[in-house]
Amino acid sequence: MRPVFQVATDRDSAPWWERTGRGEFAVQRCDACGRARFPARAFCPACRTERWHWEAAEPEGTVESWIVNHQAFGAGDGEPYVVVMVRPAAVPDCLLHGGWRAAREPVGGERVRGVFTPGASGLTLVDWEPAGE
Amino acid sequence: MAKRLLDFRDRTAVAGVGYTPFTKDSGVSTLTLACRAVLAALDDAGLGPGDVDGLATHRVGDSAAPTLVGPALGIRDLSWHLDQFGGGSVSHAVVGQAALAVAAGVAETVVCYRAINARSEFRMGGTGRGLPASPEVQYQAPYGLFAPPQQYAMYARAHMLKYGTTAEHFGRQAVTQRANAVKNPRALMRAPITLDDYLASRWIAEPFRLLDCCLETDGACALVVTTAERARDLRRPAVLVSAAAWGGGESHLSGGPADPTTTAAAALAPRLYGRAGLGPRDVDVAQLYDCFTYSVIVQLEDYGFCPKGEGGPYAASGATALDGELPVNTHGGFLSEGYVHGMNHVAEAVSQLRGDAGDRQVPGAEVALSTAQPGYVLPATSALILRKD
Numbered sequence: 001m002r003p004v005f006q007v008a009t010d011r012d013s014a015p016w017w018e019r020t021g022r023g024e025f026a027v028q029r030c031d032a033c034g035r036a037r038f039p040a041r042a043f044c045p046a047c048r049t050e051r052w053h054w055e056a057a058e059p060e061g062t063v064e065s066w067i068v069n070h071q072a073f074g075a076g077d078g079e080p081y082v083v084v085m086v087r088p089a090a091v092p093d094c095l096l097h098g099g100w101r102a103a104r105e106p107v108g109g110e111r112v113r114g115v116f117t118p119g120a121s122g123l124t125l126v127d128w129e130p131a132g133e
Numbered sequence: 134m135a136k137r138l139l140d141f142r143d144r145t146a147v148a149g150v151g152y153t154p155f156t157k158d159s160g161v162s163t164l165t166l167a168c169r170a171v172l173a174a175l176d177d178a179g180l181g182p183g184d185v186d187g188l189a190t191h192r193v194g195d196s197a198a199p200t201l202v203g204p205a206l207g208i209r210d211l212s213w214h215l216d217q218f219g220g221g222s223v224s225h226a227v228v229g230q231a232a233l234a235v236a237a238g239v240a241e242t243v244v245c246y247r248a249i250n251a252r253s254e255f256r257m258g259g260t261g262r263g264l265p266a267s268p269e270v271q272y273q274a275p276y277g278l279f280a281p282p283q284q285y286a287m288y289a290r291a292h293m294l295k296y297g298t299t300a301e302h303f304g305r306q307a308v309t310q311r312a313n314a315v316k317n318p319r320a321l322m323r324a325p326i327t328l329d330d331y332l333a334s335r336w337i338a339e340p341f342r343l344l345d346c347c348l349e350t351d352g353a354c355a356l357v358v359t360t361a362e363r364a365r366d367l368r369r370p371a372v373l374v375s376a377a378a379w380g381g382g383e384s385h386l387s388g389g390p391a392d393p394t395t396t397a398a399a400a401l402a403p404r405l406y407g408r409a410g411l412g413p414r415d416v417d418v419a420q421l422y423d424c425f426t427y428s429v430i431v432q433l434e435d436y437g438f439c440p441k442g443e444g445g446p447y448a449a450s451g452a453t454a455l456d457g458e459l460p461v462n463t464h465g466g467f468l469s470e471g472y473v474h475g476m477n478h479v480a481e482a483v484s485q486l487r488g489d490a491g492d493r494q495v496p497g498a499e500v501a502l503s504t505a506q507p508g509y510v511l512p513a514t515s516a517l518i519l520r521k522d
């Protein structure tokens with residue numbers, strides 16, 4: 001099983017985590033140039049504007065990579081678990097990570113869908129499962 | 134835009150190197166390790182603590198600062214010091230910044246050191262430390278992703294998927310480096326290995342096996358940086374600092390190009406070669422940051438030794454062996470000599486250019502590339518080109 005870590009959110013990210021708690025996969029969208037970004041932060045890296053709005057997006061993406069962890073790092077128990085790296089459809093120039101929710105291993109490039117999962121520190125995590133299975 | 138900072142090329146030199154033994158349990162503090170390595174490097178150069186006016190290191194909250202090491206060695210008046218926060222990505226920045234300080238005249242003799250008890254006290258994989266103090270941790274650690282082998286394994290698989298890189302490619306590089314360590318009395322791991330040994334080693338985080346990973350090591354390494362003129366008057370042959378470069382950019386989480394198969398080194402490399410006035414074909418020996426086998430593969434590409442995507446076949450061809458066209462990690466690297474977080478790569482480059490690398494000497498080596506963690510995890514890297522005087 002994946003180990004349990006307590007992590008701290010910050011003043012930029014807290015609104016994003018509040019939204020996952022409501023079952024919403026949100027992206028920030030720049031009010032000036034319309035570019036979507038993740039993770040949360042105040043300035044648009046494209047046009048440096050400090051105004052944005054939150055936008056609910058479909059929790060969809062494709063598998064960029066994954067690992068099957070075996071080593072018991074930190075609090076781990078050594079039972080293998082899979083972590084995927086996903087390219088979200090809503091922000092394709094970003095990569096994010098999540099747990100893998102299927103009995104089989106992922107396939108490179110396959111379409112996946114987010115699954116909201118209770119996690120440590122009171123956070124609702126976003127794991128991923130094969131889309132359309 | 135090519136800026137000229139100051140007359141830097143070949144104006145400074147490494148005049149001495151020093152090591153403590155590499156072990157799994159030093160039994161002493163990082164302050165003690167640092168003092169031993171600094172004194173050893175000064176002795177190698179034919180100098181003493183009274184000649185030192187600068188100290189520089191990098192650390193991640195795991196080691197002794199220059200402001201502790203200086204007084205411990207009776208150095209009362211440091212005219213320049215650097216306590217750089219960061220891991221392997223800034224290892225070569227420390228030496229580059231020391232050379233800049235010497236070139237600028239704010240210090241004459243700087244000792245750069247890295248001292249770690251990375252096995253017995255502060256393991257990068259988690260035990261003995263908290264999670265890294267980065268905002269990005271919150272998007273990874275809750276999913277059980279935080280240890281360097283896990284993060285690098287993720288990038289390695291992306292490279293395998295995109296370019297067809299294989300476990301055998303990784304394994305060949307591990308075998309090559311172990312063969313070098315067999316010839317290195319300092320190395321922690323000196324028993325030869327085969328590709329079958331590599332493939333039979335246990336999983337850490339697929340696609341990485343145990344033999345893809347560097348050695349958690351207790352030890353220290355230090356280098357004396359001074360002016361080229363002064364180095365020529367000292368005990369050992371001067372090794373010139375031809376170029377230093379720093380790199381940054383986007384991480385996979387920051388909304389940049391988000392290509393996990395290319396590192397910040399790809400942007401740094403032209404800057405580095407340009408400052409030295411040479412190119413990858415001029416490099417006789419390369420010490421490429423090998424926290425994991427894959428980091429060598431991706432740097433072979435990003436530093437221009439082979440086309441993008443062909444780092445795996447290039448390494449597996451034997452090109453990176455001692456008798457290959459580009460000997461890489463001639464001391465065995467972090468995989469087999471030991472992991473002093475980057476400084477031991479620079480020290481080995483110096484040995485090769487002085488011609489005192491013993492059984493692992495690359496004949497006629499005149500130009501060496503030595504590199505830092507290439508910019509995964511956090512988007513920063515650094516590198517040096519050193520040259521025989």
Ligand SMILES: [Zn+2]
Nearest residue numbers: 030033044047
């Ligand atoms: Zn914008």
